[in-house]
Amino acid sequence: MYIKGVGMTKFDYSPKHWWQFAHEATIEALKDAQMNISQIDAIVFTGMSSAAGGEHQTHKVSFLSDLFKTNVPIIETPSVCGGGGAAFWTALNLLNNYNNVLVLAGERLVDNQSEVTVDYILSAAERVTEQTEGMLFPTQNALVWQQYMKKYGATMDDLSLIAFKNHSNAALNPKAFFYKKPIELEKVKASPEVSSPLRLMDCSLSVNGGAAVIVSKDPTDIKVIGSGFATDQILTFGREDLTHFKATKLASKIAFEQAKLTPKDINVAEIHDAFTSVELLSYEDLGFAEEGKGAELIRSGKINLNGEMPINPSGGLKAKGHPISATGLAQIYEIVNQLRNKCGDRQVKNAKIGLTHNIGGAGGSVTVHIFEKIN
């Protein structure tokens, strides 16, 4: 299984329709693959929001058939924040029957209909038990982080370092929301609390955007060598372990076993930092740090852009932006371009093996993919 082409729009507040983001990303991916749409045998789309722009569309497959003037099978795999990874995993499995599969996402979330948008995003969590109790995503993750801090002794300063790192990286990424807008560490530390102890600067940024990836049976320079997908219960506090995401552990185990690699073999990774705390506990769930030692990794500088294994060189969800379903594919876009040495100022040196980690909800569905540059 190989990557033929990748595409991604700028992540920002552009008032385009969801399908315009999907179209723009697809054109870039087709050009990158030196293909046209007639060579695509099937399409997997992922998306959740189309509330804005007067088009609430729940039959996007037919919309896309018209957009691309194609009659190939198109399936939609919504899995909210984890939609990109889930769609990519689905596409890889479709390669048993199809030669070239286009995976794409387009989201217009940020709009003046903010309540509708918030309601759509909240559909990634359980309503009757959790949301009625004011348990929205920042609070779920704040409470998980509280438990983690209590158990392992990490501090808010550790999360500040993660936010600072990701903002610094995004400042070098022309497609990131915070491109050329670095933020000082002291401003991160001084940002207001949203849900204690998490602060505004611990939260990722909702943006609009699209991303596309073309997977193929035909050998290319980028091989997908590991693909793991696992799920876990939606009730955040019904889980046995409140401090870690079991689904990440399971998905990464599958991916590493398929790749016949260990976490030490990874040169660069894009991790789902919907909240800085999620990035830190994911270091451990993915095997980059021992349990309880995630804070040591960020303190060491090893995962900074000039470190041994940079994490989130794109700026991550935190500072590149988080257009929900497009995020998982944008992570793949970054890793593919890192492995191809095409990332300019934020290029990771000698990156040969890369990893993406995409979460739906508060640890409810997780995909982990491992990519290798073939010379």
Added chain:
Amino acid sequence: MIYYQCPKCQRIWQYPIDECPYCLIPMERKEGKGSKVIGSSKITIGSLNHKKVPYWGIVLEDDKGNKWPHKSMIEKNVGDEITYTANENAVSIWRIKYDPLTAIEETNKLLNFLPNKEDLKVLIIPQLDSPNYSYFRENTSPEFISAIIDFLIKNKIDSDKITVATQSFNQNPIEACAQKSGLLNACTKKGIMPFDLAQSTFVEHDGLEISKAVLDADLVINLPLLKGGESMATKNLFKVLKTNPINQKEAAEKLSTLPNIITIAEAEYTQRPNKTVIFTGLILGGKNTLKLDRIFSELVFHKQLPELVKDIKIEEIETNGRQIEEVRYNIESY
């Protein structure tokens, strides 16, 4: 908290399911004791349906290790216990979370409405106003009346001591309402045949012509379905009278003094004034229907109070269970 556990594989669900998908055997319904705070986060930025800040998002744990979320408008710290004391004179407020039976049990803990007496005779007055399917939310739902009957049977009340009866105050035949709403089926499944209260004997009591069945019962459960912009708890209780009263407020006050009447009001889904339905996840209880209706209006943000309750001051009503601000939901927000 109430949870469901497979007796064989010991897997746990926090919501009701009938059979374990691994062992294919019936689940056991169990209860953990206590509600200890193990995590507390102060929320300072309001969001959809939770606009009033600060509030505290807390995680509670019982003695079995079950954990669940809880909203509090007052600060709670790790180690605190959340407890409630029964208050028979208050309006109780609780949440329905997938399981009406659990919500009814919690309401009984808050109001202590079930008398400790052998051979208790219970009369249930459901709301039956229109011959419509239950999803229109115009009549007491089949799942709610099933749950109240289950609750009574679980408390050792024989089904032959339970009566379900009401009458029509409009042009809709009560039989058609009972059939279409699913209430007839729900009752007969429990071995109870509902009857038309209009066919009962009515007697003079405190200036009201009231069904003798009400006076003969040890416990009368008024079972309204609350609606936006209405005083349904009060209006449904009028069904125990021979006719709809002219002076409704006076009649409501008099009925509220009858010691054997309790109102258990369903508001899991609420019909709005424009007839559309929205999830509200609530159950209210109390002896005084006017106070209960006033609390409901406050909970769902009615700008214009229903005529019957417009003079009742919210701050003078004693509540028990969840605080109003913890569970308020603006039903006009969508």
